[in-house]
Amino acid sequence: MKEFNLVCPVPREDDARVLLAHGGGGKLTERLIESVFLPAFRNEALAARHDGAVLEIGSQRLAFTTDSYVVRPLVFPGGNIGDLAVFGTVNDLAMCGARPLYLSAGFILEEGLEMATLRLVVESMRAAAARAGVTLVTGDTKVVDKGKGDGIFLNTSGIGVVEAPTPITPASVTPGDTVIISGDLGRHGVAILSVREGLLFDSPITSDAAPLWEPVEALIKAGIPVHCLRDLTRGGLASAMNEIAKTRGVEIRLDEAAIPLEEAVKGACEILGLDPLYVANEGRFAAFVPSAEAGRALEVLHTCEVSRGAVLAGEVVAGVAGLVTLRSRIGGTRVLDMLSGEQLPRIC
Amino acid sequence: MKEFNLVCPVPREDDARVLLAHGGGGKLTERLIESVFLPAFRNEALAARHDGAVLEIGSQRLAFTTDSYVVRPLVFPGGNIGDLAVFGTVNDLAMCGARPLYLSAGFILEEGLEMATLRLVVESMRAAAARAGVTLVTGDTKVVDKGKGDGIFLNTSGIGVVEAPTPITPASVTPGDTVIISGDLGRHGVAILSVREGLLFDSPITSDAAPLWEPVEALIKAGIPVHCLRDLTRGGLASAMNEIAKTRGVEIRLDEAAIPLEEAVKGACEILGLDPLYVANEGRFAAFVPSAEAGRALEVLHTCEVSRGAVLAGEVVAGVAGLVTLRSRIGGTRVLDMLSGEQLPRIC
Numbered sequence: 001m002k003e004f005n006l007v008c009p010v011p012r013e014d015d016a017r018v019l020l021a022h023g024g025g026g027k028l029t030e031r032l033i034e035s036v037f038l039p040a041f042r043n044e045a046l047a048a049r050h051d052g053a054v055l056e057i058g059s060q061r062l063a064f065t066t067d068s069y070v071v072r073p074l075v076f077p078g079g080n081i082g083d084l085a086v087f088g089t090v091n092d093l094a095m096c097g098a099r100p101l102y103l104s105a106g107f108i109l110e111e112g113l114e115m116a117t118l119r120l121v122v123e124s125m126r127a128a129a130a131r132a133g134v135t136l137v138t139g140d141t142k143v144v145d146k147g148k149g150d151g152i153f154l155n156t157s158g159i160g161v162v163e164a165p166t167p168i169t170p171a172s173v174t175p176g177d178t179v180i181i182s183g184d185l186g187r188h189g190v191a192i193l194s195v196r197e198g199l200l201f202d203s204p205i206t207s208d209a210a211p212l213w214e215p216v217e218a219l220i221k222a223g224i225p226v227h228c229l230r231d232l233t234r235g236g237l238a239s240a241m242n243e244i245a246k247t248r249g250v251e252i253r254l255d256e257a258a259i260p261l262e263e264a265v266k267g268a269c270e271i272l273g274l275d276p277l278y279v280a281n282e283g284r285f286a287a288f289v290p291s292a293e294a295g296r297a298l299e300v301l302h303t304c305e306v307s308r309g310a311v312l313a314g315e316v317v318a319g320v321a322g323l324v325t326l327r328s329r330i331g332g333t334r335v336l337d338m339l340s341g342e343q344l345p346r347i348c
Numbered sequence: 349m350k351e352f353n354l355v356c357p358v359p360r361e362d363d364a365r366v367l368l369a370h371g372g373g374g375k376l377t378e379r380l381i382e383s384v385f386l387p388a389f390r391n392e393a394l395a396a397r398h399d400g401a402v403l404e405i406g407s408q409r410l411a412f413t414t415d416s417y418v419v420r421p422l423v424f425p426g427g428n429i430g431d432l433a434v435f436g437t438v439n440d441l442a443m444c445g446a447r448p449l450y451l452s453a454g455f456i457l458e459e460g461l462e463m464a465t466l467r468l469v470v471e472s473m474r475a476a477a478a479r480a481g482v483t484l485v486t487g488d489t490k491v492v493d494k495g496k497g498d499g500i501f502l503n504t505s506g507i508g509v510v511e512a513p514t515p516i517t518p519a520s521v522t523p524g525d526t527v528i529i530s531g532d533l534g535r536h537g538v539a540i541l542s543v544r545e546g547l548l549f550d551s552p553i554t555s556d557a558a559p560l561w562e563p564v565e566a567l568i569k570a571g572i573p574v575h576c577l578r579d580l581t582r583g584g585l586a587s588a589m590n591e592i593a594k595t596r597g598v599e600i601r602l603d604e605a606a607i608p609l610e611e612a613v614k615g616a617c618e619i620l621g622l623d624p625l626y627v628a629n630e631g632r633f634a635a636f637v638p639s640a641e642a643g644r645a646l647e648v649l650h651t652c653e654v655s656r657g658a659v660l661a662g663e664v665v666a667g668v669a670g671l672v673t674l675r676s677r678i679g680g681t682r683v684l685d686m687l688s689g690e691q692l693p694r695i696c
Contacts, residue, residue, distance in 0.1 A: 018461040023491030036467055037487060040474040045485035053485035055450055057509060058408045066452035066505055070490045102403055104414035106503045108456070113366040119384060126388040137393035137401035139385060142418045143371030144694060148498040153490075155454045157414055157505035161405060346492060 019342070025234030025280075026339030030243075049247045050169050051092035051231065054162055061162040063098035065089060068155040072346040074117060077191045078206030081154055082124035084282060084348060087209050088233065089156040090132045094213040095229040095285060097164025097220060100132060104157045105139040110149035121152060132211035134158070164220050170247040172227040177316040178294035179252060180287040182215065182301060183208070183309035184260040185237055189279035189344050190268045197272070205264050210283030215300075215307040219287065222300045228288040232281040233348055238336040239278065240286060241314075241324045251319025254326045254336070258313045277326070278339055280347045288316065367690070373582030373628075374687030378591075397595045398517050399440035399579065402510055409510035411446035413437060416503040420694040422465065425539045426554030429502055430472035432630060432696060435559050436581065437504040438480040442561040443577040443633060445512025445568060448480060452505045453487040458497030469500060480559035482506070512568050518595040520575040525664040526642035527600060528635040530563065530649060531556070531657035532608040533585055537627035537692050538616045545620070553612050558631030563648075563655040567635065570648045576636040580629040581696055586684040587626065588634060589662075589672045599667025602674045602684070606661045625674070626687055628695045636664065 015035070021028040038046060045053035052065030069085045090100040105125065109118065129136050166172070187208040194205055212231065219226050230240045237259070245252045261276055269276045283306060289297045294312055301310035324336040363383070369376040386394060393401035400413030417433045438448040453473065457466065477484050514520070535556040542553055560579065567574050578588045585607070593600045609624055617624045631654060637645045642660055649658035672684040 015463055017463060018457045018459060018466065018491055020459050020491050020493065023457065023489055029489065032489060036463075036470055037489075040470045041477070041484045041487075043483055043485065045483070046487070053450070053452075055485065055507070057410065057449070057507075058406070060406045060408050062405065062507075064450060064452060064507060065486050066454045066503065067488045068454040068456050068490045068503060070456060070492050101405070102401070102412060104401075104412060104505050106414045106416040106454075106505070108416050108418060108501055109366045109371065111366060111368050115363055115365060115384075118366065122384055122388045129389070135391055135393070136389040137391065137403065138413050139389075139394070140415045141371055141377065141380060141385075142416050142501075142694075143366055143368050144418050144498060144501075145368065147495070149501075150492060150496040153456055153492075153497075153501065155414065155416060155503035155505075157452050157454070157503075159403070159405075159410075159412060159507065346490075 020345045021342035024339060024342035024345065025239050030338065048169050048171065049243065051095040054096055063093045063096035063160045063162055065092040066155065066157040067092065068153060069348055070153050070346050071348050072150065073195055074151050076195050076207060077204050079209045080121055080124050081152055082121035083128035084209050085154045085156045086125050086128035086132060087211050087282060088348060089158040090134055091212045091231045093158050093160035094216045095231050096162060097168035097216065098160030098162045100134045100158055100160045100213055102159045103129065103134050103136045105136055106155035107141045108149055108153040109141065109143045110151050111143055111146040113151050164226060166225060168226050168229050170228055170244045173244055173248045173250060173288045173316055174227060175250055175316050175318045176291055177227055177288040178291045178312055179254065179314035180289065180294065180297060181259060181311055181313040182285050182307040184262050185281055185284060186261060186265040186269060186276035186279040188282040189347050190265050192347055193272060193344060194268060201264055201268065203264060205268060208281055208283035210306045212283065212285055212306060215304040218300050218304055219297060224289055224293050224297045224300060226287055226289055229285055231285045234280050235339060236278040236280055238324065239338055241336065242338045245324050246322040249321040251317050251323045252314060253317060254314035256326050256328050258311050260309055260311055274343065277336060278343055280344065282348065368693045369690035372687060372690040372693065373587050378686065396517050396519065397591065399443040402444055411441045411444035411508040411510055413440040414503065414505040415440065416501060417696055418501050418694050419696050420498065421543055422499050424543050424555060425552050427557045428469055428472050429500055430469035431476035432557050433502045433504045434473050434476035434480060435557050435630060436696060437506040438482055439560045439579045441506050441508035442564045443579050444510060445516035445564065446508030446510045448482045448506055448508045448561055450507045451477065451482050451484045453484055454503035455489045456497055456501040457489065457491045458499055459491055459494040461499050480561065512574060514573060516574050516577050518576055518592045521592055521596045521598060521636045521664055522575060523598055523664050523666045524639055525575055525636040526639045526660055527602065527662035528637065528642065528645060529607060529659055529661040530633050530655040532610050533580065533629055533632060534609060534613040534617060534624035534627040536630040537695050538613050540695055541620060541692060542616060549612055551612060553616060556629055556631035558654045560631065560633055560654060563652040566648050566652055567645060572637055572641050572645045572648060574635055574637055577633055579633045582628050583687055584626040584628055586672065587686055589684065590686045593672050594670040597669040599665050599671045600662060601665060602662035604674050604676050606659050608657055608659055622691060625684060626691055628692065630696065
């Protein structure tokens with residue numbers, strides 16, 4: 001396992017141009033953050049490397065987050081860029097233990113976009129915001145020349161009020177924590193890719209995009225001392241676990257047999273040559289809780305529709321700092337590294 | 349002046365596709381907001397039609413705003429997309445009477461972008477944030493395929509704490525208010541266009557991009573009862589005045605002789621066929637204050653470098669609701685309407 005330490009954390013001089021993989025959530029994204037963004041903006045909130053920043057303003061603890069959405073195609077089985085942009089940002093707030101309250105929306109439209117498409121997306125945002133209990137309070141629209149955009153790019157930023165009594169952040173993860181996964185994995189990425197590749201399945205695979213504050217609120221209200229939450233978006237479970245293991249300097253051990261995958265997703269991943277542990281989800285998260293509370297946390301999660309399929313999937317050990325391993329069904333162990341390249345560009 | 353009432357405020361059915369002018373800040377932008385966005389998201393904060401939303405969270409009054417930047421070229425005389433994105437969003441908060449505190453940054457990069465360009469932009473953002481006293485606390489990066497973007501698109505959203513004791517919003521504008529303009533107009537738009545058109549001037553015209561909280565804070569601290577503030581970005585002075593006159597149902601009368609224009613800007617506008625009152629600024633704003641306080645407000649503004657050129661430029665009267673007029677140097681009066689089309693695409 002020493003090979004892990006050969007991964008070079010310093011920026012390489014040959015990164016002269018931006019590659020698709022710089023946006024993929026893997027190693028190149030990490031390198032871009034560490035070599036370009038962090039040196040310029042270094043501060044406590046950014047250094048926490050979480051889904052959002054937690055800010056003290058007066059007596060309030062607020063969470064603040066932003067995400068741009070460039071998903072292709074704009075409409076896919078189970079959703080479109082509009083509800084994706086609402087749920088994605090709402091979920092980043094929820095992962096900070098914050099009740100999502102307010103959203104902004106920044107549209108970058110390509111000249112020639114059909115107004116009917118824009119209306120569809122906006123209507124989906126309205127419905128998604130209502131479902132997630134957030135209000136869209138401010139917005140902006142820019143239009144770029146035909147051929148200089150791709151239909152719609154959409155940024156949503158969000159503000160929430162932190163309701164968790166203790167910090168939910170990678171820094172709180174501790175050896176002895178149990179890793180809970182909130183349901184089956186891989187549906188969002190496979191749904192997108194199946195449209196792009198023109199694949200037909202007996203039963204269509206739909207995106208899992210959904211708002212996640214409800215189960216987080218349930219955990220907090222039940223008094224579960226949640227250490228960290230992370231939604232399993234770009235780069236999937238494997239990338240999320242790597243980020244947390246590296247940030248916190250712990251080892252995370254996952255159990256392959258415990259990780260739920262729908263048969264259709266498993267089959268599609270085999271056909272497409274994808275590892276479902278690296279495929280993006282938009283309605284799934286991992287929760288780190290003390291092992292003594294894991295059973296009760298699971299019971300709480302099973303009371304919410306969106307996390308009815310939650311499972312105990314692994315554990316945090318002191319082990320090798322930054323390492324993520326997967327115990328396979330046949331008893332072997334393999335390292336789950338960060339993606340080096342780009343598996344699925346523009347998945348969100 | 350009755351012709352003004354012939355402008356059709358309801359959506360036209362033939363708006364089947366998005367046009368560049370939908371992003372220009374003129375009539376088509378207004379129609380897009382009124383026919384697509386407001387019906388879906390109608391709420392008090394959006395309905396205020398201000399540069400940002402003012403939100404009550406617990407005991408705090410916060411301002412929240414978002415803007416996407418698609419300026420072309422990325423680097424222009426006096427700035428680049430990075431400092432523009434910081435100042436633009438900081439200024440939207442200042443226009444709500446709020447001290448800018450925190451920013452997010454969402455990058456949409458085009459595959460193949462030179463990393464050196466990204467580093468330049470990020471370094472400018474760092475310097476601009478330091479100058480404006482804000483901290484960039486959360487971010488996101490997406491990469492789109494070559495030919496599906498245009499180098500860098502950048503969204504910044506911001507949070508500030510409202511320090512003005514009374515609401516600074518179009519709804520507070522009142523007949524009897526004086527309109528103050530904080531300095532000479534048109535430099536940002538002309539600086540951008542001169543690069544695009546390859547124009548050479550004896551002395552180059554540079555963008556006026558600058559942070560505006562300092563003069564706003566000075567007005568608040570001096571106890572000036574500011575009714576409304578508006579930065580004069582896309583669509584320039586004329587569009588900003590039209591938006592406020594329409595939202596509040598008042599008439600705004602401006603005095604052409606009072607409006608400061610640099611000779612070089614005036615000359616460039618003549619060559620380029622532009623009306624400088626419609627050209628974007630990125631470091632200028634209009635302030636609406638009771639006429640009895642206008643002289644004192646002007647004195648306060650003159651103490652700040654960025655508003656040293658502030659002038660009294662007009663007045664609010666009951667008059668014709670929604671009308672903006674300009675009294676010319678030779679004594680005539682003309683209507684300053686919203687732009688119908690797009691004067692300068694991708695100016696910010």
